Amino acid sequence: MTTNTTTAQLRCMETSCRATFAINERLYTCPACKGLLDVAYEFALPSAEELKAMFRSRKTSDAEIDRSGVWRFRELLPFVSDTGNIVTIAEGNTPIYTAPRSAQYAGLDRLQFKHQGLNPTGSFKDNGMTTGVTQAKSLGAKAVACASTGNTSASMAAFAARAGMRGVVFIPAGQVAYGKLSQSLEYGSLVVEIEGNFDDAMRLVRELAEDSELYLLNSINPFRLEGQKAIAIEMMEQLDWTAPDWLVLPGGNLGNSSAIGKGLFEMRQLGLIERLPRLAVIQAEGASPLYEFVHASDQSVFQPFEHPSTLATAIKIGKPVSWQKAVRALAWTNGVVERVTEQEIADAKAMIGFDGIGCEPASATTLAGIRKLVAAGAIKSQENVVAVLTGNVMKDSTYSINYHTDTLQTEDGVAIGSNFANRSVRVAARKDAIKKLIGL
Numbered sequence: 527m528t529t530n531t532t533t534a535q536l537r538c539m540e541t542s543c544r545a546t547f548a549i550n551e552r553l554y555t556c557p558a559c560k561g562l563l564d565v566a567y568e569f570a571l572p573s574a575e576e577l578k579a580m581f582r583s584r585k586t587s588d589a590e591i592d593r594s595g596v597w598r599f600r601e602l603l604p605f606v607s608d609t610g611n612i613v614t615i616a617e618g619n620t621p622i623y624t625a626p627r628s629a630q631y632a633g634l635d636r637l638q639f640k641h642q643g644l645n646p647t648g649s650f651k652d653n654g655m656t657t658g659v660t661q662a663k664s665l666g667a668k669a670v671a672c673a674s675t676g677n678t679s680a681s682m683a684a685f686a687a688r689a690g691m692r693g694v695v696f697i698p699a700g701q702v703a704y705g706k707l708s709q710s711l712e713y714g715s716l717v718v719e720i721e722g723n724f725d726d727a728m729r730l731v732r733e734l735a736e737d738s739e740l741y742l743l744n745s746i747n748p749f750r751l752e753g754q755k756a757i758a759i760e761m762m763e764q765l766d767w768t769a770p771d772w773l774v775l776p777g778g779n780l781g782n783s784s785a786i787g788k789g790l791f792e793m794r795q796l797g798l799i800e801r802l803p804r805l806a807v808i809q810a811e812g813a814s815p816l817y818e819f820v821h822a823s824d825q826s827v828f829q830p831f832e833h834p835s836t837l838a839t840a841i842k843i844g845k846p847v848s849w850q851k852a853v854r855a856l857a858w859t860n861g862v863v864e865r866v867t868e869q870e871i872a873d874a875k876a877m878i879g880f881d882g883i884g885c886e887p888a889s890a891t892t893l894a895g896i897r898k899l900v901a902a903g904a905i906k907s908q909e910n911v912v913a914v915l916t917g918n919v920m921k922d923s924t925y926s927i928n929y930h931t932d933t934l935q936t937e938d939g940v941a942i943g944s945n946f947a948n949r950s951v952r953v954a955a956r957k958d959a960i961k962k963l964i965g966l
């Protein structure tokens with residue numbers, strides 16, 4: 527790799543441990559203390575201005591690694607010694623949209639969405655999977671595995687196929703949106719439906735990865751987070767390297783909050799940005815252990831949700847594996863955590879659709895959360911806010927149809943109001959009838 531970086535190693539995030547390991551050790555957590563691992567660098571790079579110019583110049587290059595919205599920033603994730611191992615499908619490169627209707631709904635003067643749902647497999651997971659699968663290839667792995675609420679599995683299945691590796695995905699039976707399930711099947715992974723929830727699947731795949739050849743590609747794997755860092759990097763480039771006041775994210779397994787926090791921290795360290803935005807992590811009320819933790823008087827224990835419940839199935843997670851890193855990211859950025867109801871998520875999702883953007887339910891927690899934080903005075907209406915939409919509107923069309931036909935119900939059977947329903951209308955196959963209907 528063409529970089530002046532001196533070292534890249536694995537390092538335990540626990541300040542009481544800080545054990546370090548070689549970059550090519552097949553580790554997911556610290557063998558000494560079980561803490562989470564970071565890919566840690568001693569950066570020795572050109573100036574911030576030179577880096578920015580280099581990143582920009584690659585936009586006109588046709589080289590495969592330059593066309594990736596992750597590897598275009600490779601000096602900031604320099605853990606690959608042989609770029610021939612890079613597995614890429616031109617991930618990242620996602621737009622930032624202004625969203626006037628959503629802004630008005632939230633009570634903001636202006637709101638922007640970075641739409642990670644426009645990745646090749648329709649979610650932000652592609653950003654992290656390109657780096658995860660690249661590391662798998664560098665380690666010589668033949669089979670990769672993950673537990674998933676659907677998007678990680680869809681993404682891993684695609685990258686495993688591209689890399690010629692066997693993919694094995696573990697999903698909670700009956701709890702994955704069809705758009706996502708169909709992708710894992712199409713991309714040829716072995717799909718294992720666990721009779722349990724995501725947290726059960728996660729525990730099982732971690733155990734399997736400890737005593738088998740399966741290489742684990744959940745976000746507990748620190749190489750996943752290196753790619754997801756690039757969501758923040760690309761966003762800052764699009765904002766001319768000026769941080770917004772707030773960066774808003776949905777929170778599930780908390781890998782993304784962790785990754786974006788690390789990316790922001792490193793960008794400031796390298797002088798690419800002057801200040802950090804405040805992070806706001808939004809959870810669904812029925813799956814909000816991070817919210818409970820940061821608002822608890824006793825922060826000595828992280829209390830999982832044993833029975834998480836939300837129709838935003840992507841974030842139906844009670845035991846987030848990366849919570850310590852998310853808490854660290856909140857501390858770095860003076861961040862906040864909010865939680866939102868099923869009704870708030872549903873209405874916010876409809877509103878994002880009416881901006882001509884659209885997203886899957888988990889992504890809509892962002893707008894619902896912003897609205898709550900504005901109403902509470904935590905976010906001021908004139909502040910600059912960028913929210914990350916994590917998944918494509920087509921991932922969970924069942925949810926959209928149910929909302930717009932006024933049949934959406936919580937998992938407990940409680941009706942969700944379709945406050946912004948856009949119902950289809952049936953009409954006789956006659957021009958006069960259609961004209962009358964449209965009011966022509």
Ligand code: F0G
Binds near residue numbers: 886
């Ligand atoms: N939004 C979407 C669309 C997701 O798929 C996920 C996570 C999140 C938000 C939350 O991100 O876990 O990093 O806090 N989906 C994982 C999966 C769990 O298996 O696809 P997080």
